[in-house]
Amino acid sequence: MGIANSVLDAVRTEMGCHPGTYPCKVGVRIGEMAAIDQDALRFCFEAMIQDTDLASLELAIEVCPLRYRCQVCAREFVVRDYDSHCPQCASLETTYISGDELEFAYLEVEEYGASTVGAKSSQ
Amino acid sequence: MERVPLEQKVLSENDRIAAELRARFTEHGILCLNLISSPGSGKTSLLERTLESLPRHDRVAVLTGDIQTENDANRLKRFHFPVKQITTGGTCHLDARMIERHLADWKLEDLDLLLIENVGNLVCPASYDLGEAAKVVVLSVTEGEDKPLKYPSIFFKSDLLVLSKIDLLPYVPFDIDVAAENARKVHPGMEIVKVSCLMGNGLHEWKMWLAERRRAHKSLVQQTAS
Numbered sequence: 001m002g003i004a005n006s007v008l009d010a011v012r013t014e015m016g017c018h019p020g021t022y023p024c025k026v027g028v029r030i031g032e033m034a035a036i037d038q039d040a041l042r043f044c045f046e047a048m049i050q051d052t053d054l055a056s057l058e059l060a061i062e063v064c065p066l067r068y069r070c071q072v073c074a075r076e077f078v079v080r081d082y083d084s085h086c087p088q089c090a091s092l093e094t095t096y097i098s099g100d101e102l103e104f105a106y107l108e109v110e111e112y113g114a115s116t117v118g119a120k121s122s123q
Numbered sequence: 124m125e126r127v128p129l130e131q132k133v134l135s136e137n138d139r140i141a142a143e144l145r146a147r148f149t150e151h152g153i154l155c156l157n158l159i160s161s162p163g164s165g166k167t168s169l170l171e172r173t174l175e176s177l178p179r180h181d182r183v184a185v186l187t188g189d190i191q192t193e194n195d196a197n198r199l200k201r202f203h204f205p206v207k208q209i210t211t212g213g214t215c216h217l218d219a220r221m222i223e224r225h226l227a228d229w230k231l232e233d234l235d236l237l238l239i240e241n242v243g244n245l246v247c248p249a250s251y252d253l254g255e256a257a258k259v260v261v262l263s264v265t266e267g268e269d270k271p272l273k274y275p276s277i278f279f280k281s282d283l284l285v286l287s288k289i290d291l292l293p294y295v296p297f298d299i300d301v302a303a304e305n306a307r308k309v310h311p312g313m314e315i316v317k318v319s320c321l322m323g324n325g326l327h328e329w330k331m332w333l334a335e336r337r338r339a340h341k342s343l344v345q346q347t348a349s
Contacts, residue, residue: 002214003250006133014129024124035249035276082275082308092311100280102250114124115258120139 003036003046003102010053010104018109025058033065040108067100113121140219142255144226149196149347151231154340156333157253158276160261161270162243165287167195167262167306169329170240174202175346176330188217188242195240205229209261216247229319236337237300244288245270249277256340257282264295266289268302275309283332290319 011026038061043087045059066079070086070092077086084094132138148155158166170185177183184205187195195344196208207225209217222239237253241248249258261283262270265288271278278284286299299317306313316332318325 002216002218002247003133006136008129010129010133010135014127018125018127021125024131033276033279035246035274037246049140080129082272085255102133104131104133105126107128107129108124110124 001046003041004048007045007059007104008048009066011107013059014107015109020108021111023054023057023107024110025108025114027060027105027107029062029064029101029105031064031099032103034097036102038063060105063103064099064101067097068094069097070094080097093101124346131291133340134250134252137219139224141252141254143254144219144222147231148237148254149344150254151234152341153231153234153237154337154346155237156256157247157248157251158244158253158261159237159241159248159257159258159265159281160268160287161245164243164261164263164266165320166240166243167198167260167320169285170199171202171289172320172323172326173238173333174199174204175277177202177204179203180228182233183238184229184234185238186222186237187240188221188240190215192336210241213245213337215242216223216251216252217241222253235341245274245277247278249274250328257336259283259285261285262302263304264297264299266297268298269305271302271305272308278306278309278313279312281313283316285329286315286317288319288321289317289324290322294333297349 001052007026011023015023039061042059049057067076068079069076069085070089070091070111072091073086073089075088076097085092086094141232155245160166186209187199188211189195190211190213193208196206199206209221209225228251239253257280260277261281262284264286286302292299306315316325316328318329
């Protein structure tokens with residue numbers, strides 16, 4: 001619920017920079033290791049926008065895999081089933097690069113009047 | 124339709140406060156640890172055993188989080204160190220602002236060690252940085268040994284796994300080696316201590332880990348200052 005609230009706060013803040021438009025879609029990047037349950041986030045997000053000015057806002061989630069880099073051969077790879085061996089040289093001297101994201105990617109905004117979809121409760 | 128790139132973290136406000144807290148902890152040479160587990164895994168018992176073993180003049184304080192009641196703070200106050208309860212009133216995790224608010228009337232210059240007991244939950248506390256130097260995850264042997272695989276994030280982000288209640292091992296179908304193996308699958312090289320707060324087994328290893336962390340943190344802070 002806290003995460004969904006933070007997403008909506010950021011959307012509202014960002015909308016201050018785009019007068020004459022309404023938000024259609026917000027994109028977030030969530031890493032496999034971010035401890036965010038997508039379904040729970042979606043559920044909270046939808047519950048929180050219901051009957052508000054953001055009721056038609058769509059949440060797009062991009063899942064980012066866990067990525068490591070090999071210290072021996074410098075290969076970067078996606079970790080599957082927690083197997084952190086380098087797929088190229090089999091070394092276990094590998095370090096974390098990413099997979100913990102909880103970030104905004106983008107916001108899609110539409111000018112009022114450009115489309116009837118989604119504008120209903122914003123006007 | 125226009126797409127506006129938004130390059131910021133979802134929890135940027137929490138992260139900002141956490142970064143401020145971390146800077147204050149560093150400035151005052153405080154090692155801050157964030158203890159996380161499911162409800163009932165033994166975080167408070169581990170803190171009780173820890174506090175009772177520390178000298179009375181030690182510069183230690185505890186913040187303990189729960190959704191309701193002051194029970195944990197009352198358990199921990201008898202050791203005469205500063206203890207404050209954070210009741211979240213429904214929120215399933217602590218956030219950096221709660222820590223900031225509850226530290227407001229403590230003199231940080233009087234502290235070397237701040238132990239934060241998070242709300243019992245293996246999921247959300249993993250997302251909220253509290254400005255700690257390290258997270259410590261506690262897993263009791265009455266839970267499943269596959270918990271590190273089911274809730275990988277917190278095991279991935281914690282420096283130490285405390286396997287607790289090991290006195291119950293003869294009575295429960297819990298394979299402690301498999302649990303350790305699962306934790307190290309998610310977090311290669313993860314440090315692990317096995318303790319029984321009731322019988323005292325393994326507490327020495329935990330205290331050694333804590334003492335070593337305090338020593339390392341102190342020398343790091345001194346290096347940064349000089």
